[in-house]
Amino acid sequence: MMLFFMVMLVSADSSMALHAQTFKKDDPYSGRSLVCDRCPPGTYLRAPCSATRKSDCAKCPNGAYTEFWNHISKCLRCSMCAEKQVVKQECSPSNNRECECKEGYYFNKRYDACSKHKECPHGYGANTTATCVAHSNCQAGGLRVVLKGQSWHNTLCASCDDLKTRDGAEYLHEILPAFLIPLYQKMGINRMRRLVMRLPQEGGKKMLRGTVMKLSKRGLNDFMNSWDQGAGKDQVRKLPEMLRKIGARNAGDKLQRKLEYIDQQSKLCERLVEVT
Secondary structure, three states, rough: OOHHHHHHHHHHHHHHHEEEOOOEEEEOOOOOOOEEEOEOOEEEEEEEEOOOOOOOEEEEOEEEOOOEEOOOOEEEEEEEEEOOEEEEOOOOOOOOOOOEEOOEEEOOOOOEEEEEOOOOOOEEOOOOOOOOOOOOOOOOHEEEEEEOOOEEEEOOEOOOHHHHOOOHHHHHHHHHHHHHHHHHHHHHHHHHHHHHOOOOOOHOOOOOOHHHHOHHHHHHHHHHHHHHHHHOHHHHHHHHHHHHHHOOHHHHHHHHHHHHHHHHHHHHHHHOOOOO
């Protein structure tokens, strides 16, 4: 009985699949009902079947598509992206164009349009692209401000005891991913290759030029992300100069200023100890 039930299910599924790929049409000459093939995704029905020939399907032209098995006489026109939208997936014969809000905007269901994200007020940073959260309050925890918070990273806090035992580069390392990942995304592949070849590795070794030149943009990104995670304090301290040497001077200067600020807080702690 169970075997019969399973056979019935398979037969039903096959029947539904066959029905989805065929349609019925009356033959104007004989009056008989014909079962014609539908056209597969990416095509349209140029001419229906007859008693002597099969359905004639043709590929959708540029800018048009069909997503399902069909028997329509013309492909659907691909959608255009609206204002403040960018293409997420380009139009193809079997897919409509997909759009998304450009960077700095989100889809507002209320207006069925893209609205601009609000900038976080002073003292707040972005936890997600929709919600702002307050920066850590160092004083409330009896700690010092090691690095003031920005829109892209939280305030870094530490005690003077911690500042005396940890190198300033270790604090800078905590915010490196948030700083470097957007920078990598904007870099051209040639500049990324120059950076990878210059980056200081453990033991002072550097990547061979031949190896670097074989890496794709994705491979370079993977390497840089791995470097970010494993970089030691000496490597982090050399990074600002490496960025300047490949032409990313603003990014290098920005990191250097942050590192100098952290080092300054460490020196202030040393002076406090001397005074007491």
